[in-house]
Amino acid sequence: MFRHVVLFTWTEEATDEQKARVVAELGKLPGAIPEIRAYTLGADAGVNPGNHEFAVVADFDDVEDFLAYRDHPLHQAVIIEYIKPILASRAAVQFAFQA
Template sequence: MVAFKLKKDASEEAIQRLMDSCNTMREIPIVKDIRAHRDLGLDPERNHDMMFLVKFDSIEDYKAYSTHPVHMDIMRTILLPILEPEVAINQLITKCLSMKDSIPVVKDLQVHRDLGLDPERNQNIMLLVSLDDVEDYVKYASNLEHLSVVENFIRPATVPGSRSAMQFKW
């Protein structure tokens, strides 16, 4: 189960596209069942706006689904544009942190949020990834999980030209 808080100005058309995306994801063979439900709106300040219930046969199927191209495309093109920004940032952070356990060459991984003291000049989030050597960096940089996180979470949340990166020896 995953629940979403949508932007207040999300159009009914955009919300319906998200609901309809269930039919597309239902075609992914490892998805045994998927249902989308909208909140009744009885407590909009506390409740999420929508939830998806997805059934799999195994944890491996869930992991495959989480990076499946159809699922990622729906997240990037349909969900993220109408997702409440704080929720999108939290999902980005969660997905980045998941790389610590899913990419073997990663020795440590930290995500830090800016304190907001100079918002005009500072980045909002910093991802600090510790690796043993240059060879591990090359493996990390080309790892499919890492590339998926960049393409589906980091890039959509980044203003073009604002990403900065560096590799250094500690």
């Protein structure tokens, strides 16, 4: 299995509506990209100061399936249209794991 984890911090100007749209649009991807095996996303719980504000965890069978997701036109459209306009910072990691 192969896991992709991405963390976002939004700009101060980002509205609740824009953040909700990111959630809605990302939430459509598992139904549109068959390579996704598991997909979890959510806002930070606010327990620890200094955290990123939002996370996506996506699982795939292998690196090739991750690359198909990464480069998929619908995924790229969500990034360009909804994430980048309100993005202050991003961190990501990908790693293999045993299910």
